[in-house]
Amino acid sequence: MRLQILLIYLICIIVSSIVLVESSNKHHFKENDEVPFYVNNVGPYSNPTETYEFYTLPFCKPSSISYKKTKLGEILQGDSAVLSDYQFPFKNQEDYGWKLVHGDVFRFPPYKNVFSAFYGIGWQFISIVCGILALSLFGMFYPNNGGNMYTAGIVLYALTSGISGYQSAKMYKNMGGNKWAWNIVLTATLFVAPLFIVVILSNTVAITWHSTVALPILTMIEVITIWLFVGFPLTVVGGIAGRRLSENFEAPCRTKNFPREVPPIQWYRRLPCQILIAGFLPFSAIYIELFYIFNSVWGHSTYTLYGILCLVFLILINVTVCITVALTYFQLSMEDHKWWWNSFINGGSTVVFIYMYSIYYYYYISHMYGLLQATFYFTYMLIVCFFFFILLGTVGFYSSLIFVKRIYRNLKSD
Template sequence: MSDSSFRILIIGVLIACSLTHVRSDASDHRYKVGDVVPLYANKVGPFHNPSETYRYFDLPFCSPDGIIKEKREALGEVLNGDRLVSAPYKLNFRDEKDSAVACRKKLSEQDVAQFRSAVEKDFYFQMYYDDLPIWGFIGKVDKEGKTHPNEYKYFLYKHIQFDILYNKDRVIEISARMDPHSLVDLTEDKEVDVEFMYSVKWKETDTPFEKRMEKYSLSSSLPHHLEIHWFSIINSCVTVLLLTGFLATILMRVLKNDFVKYAQDEEAADDQEETGWKYIHGDVFRFPKYKSLFAAALGSGSQLFTLTVFIFMLALVGVFYPYNRGALFTALVVIYALTSGIAGYTAASFYCQLEGTNWVRNLLLTGCLFCGPLFLTFCFLNTVAIAYNATAALPFGTIVVIVLIWTLVTSPLLVLGGIAGKNSKAEFQAPCRTTKYPREIPPLPWYRSAIPQMAMAGFLPFSAIYIELYYIFASVWGHRIYTIYSILFIVFIILLIVTAFITVALTYFQLAAEDHEWWWRSFLCGGSTGAFIYAYCLYYYYARSDMSGFMQTSFFFGYMACICYGFFLMLGTVGFRASLLFVRHIYRSIKCE
């Protein structure tokens, strides 16, 4: 990558970092007694369906003045489904009050039915007070002594108790408790007069402002959770050590014997028939079929690998602190756009090394290989979200912004990278000459075909990460908080090592069986872990989660399909690159006539 491209990438990462610290307003979080502290209502939705969220006032809550003020949100907040509006409560700084009426409203029969449906689905609400998250359930279902759902009673909470900790002139912590004795009966469809009330208690604390977000990350740092994480690390390390030790011992011994055998054959007689991987030296560097698609897959995989590394760098320096999820989406969009030059350069350079001629078509294929399926999935899921009137539906303005980023940043950098790759004039380094006609591949047993090999190649890397996968899923598709990025980074490194080693081993066994079509096989074997992760999605959805409904199901399996496809491209690239280094090494070590 050129110096100018690298500078652009670094600037973009810094922009992503600056956009992550989304604030409630322009204040420095310092207040005087009686000052207005920003309080925004964010969204409501079924507790077990994290993607199915709605605007706060989609439920018939009342607003104090009948006016709903919307907060202007950053790109990451919109992508995260946040829709902040002014809340019906006023929590001025250190304003002691026992209780106050937020607003009064007469609920019609339709309003009662709407609230009852929300309570039945276990709806929760989320608010932000001085950028600190607040949660609470909007009601409860009384099932005590009842055996049939028709006998259940439904109640709406009408009183919220806010407990706020402060340190001098700053807010440190806030929690909301629903008063179990202040309820509205929603069981019958009849009009109800409701007074939505709240009370506030202020208490001083010594916790410094810089540590006020630490309590949200404590759940993932509890001793028993850390023990499980370290068990996962130890399990993965043992897997890596056993695998690398086994492969190193076997491959070094076998290769050493091969080198000795081939050296003796060359000294003894030239008319002896060659066998094994040396026998196909004239075909092993024969370029693969569909080389334009192959080069595009390598380009996309290289870009996704770079994107993942940069995301880990930002995570390790503390950018993605708890409940700043908008930061992650902003960083993903910005860094993906800025790394498109890497995809263009890698794809065009490798395509030209494979003696490809239509590099423009190759660039178009590279640009669409990952973005195309992602765009189609987004169109379908956004349509579903619009039909549900959910906050996951992106506004037209946000879609325009993303299209502009793709048009003005991603595409030009892809083209510039492609031009640089085409002009690099790098030659494919093949230690052996390729014969004019390919040798026929001998008949092989079924377990040496592509699908069984992919199954073997994907299982070991997946076994090294599956324990950590649960915590990641529970964070992304649930309400748990994941903050131990250092452990996740170690697991990622282990995943790369295991993927590289198992792909190299399978490539050697394939070549030893005189099967010279290893290019696509190494990519498919390396990326097969993505298929195992998607299979784990099925297990997690049906066995470990309580998600339900068409929207949540389509969002879960739709976006996880895109993520697993990205893993396939990234790990496939890792597997092929490792195999290419290995194949070049062994054929460079022998004399091939």
């Protein structure tokens, strides 16, 4: 019985203490309400226990002194707070920075068809790279295997064309587009057309030089046939599925009828400088591995460390996500709501440094020379960089989209 009484007594003490603390910490003010400002003790800086009341000093002493009701802890601490004559009206915090553009941040970018096509192809390229890395980890690509990796790349590109069509049509529908035929054509040819031009140019030079690297006409017809009868139809099927199955774009904030004017931005915060920052950091994480990859592709070395390659690819993706999201936040903080294309370009800007490294590798590391080799090297490196620009740009934009939705959803709940 005594134990029960002690427990009840202890619980009452704890509850009363919690209520007392909570009641002392609740302060609710309305607009222009006076916020009381108290001044505490003063004393020598070197003697923390030698304290005196604030108004013992002959400065700005009020006509009447009103002491603050002190709690036990404050008394034990030696506090002696006095209400001052300073007046502080309460003001609600106004929106600033990225909060001011909530009515424009989900305004769709210009060239919606091209943007949607890039976005869809980016998801296809992510699937291709993941597929090739998975096959490499399972030991499908071994030294002197007769170009199985190139064959796998062509087959995976054809089979994953439905992904690009679906994602492109889904994004295009979210943006309110209505030129569906043009969207499918762009998605199917935005990468294939430049690749075809590069192949024709390089093959022409190789034939002129009577080189065995020139592709036979039957091989080119075989590759084109795979694209025409597998890749393109799957793109159309994916586009139809994306148009019919995708839902409406869910924006946490309603877009205003008239766009907000973007204030002047300093030169070092504009897109060219952002490209340098966004591209250098991911490149610095992979440039060591690039040396071994270049030696394998453009030299006579053999690359077999596919586990390390997977790790480097994951690091590249993570760094791209982090730096693109950070730059998107900085852009919105400057009240610049045109982040869609910027996030895509910033995400893919690593290829600028990759192509610069390829130039350095050609002239200062390798021993390549001649028109034939230079044509093949620089044109195909341009296509490779275009490939990774679309891939990393999609990663950067998608991560920024998730981030922007999250912060403005929280703003709406506030």
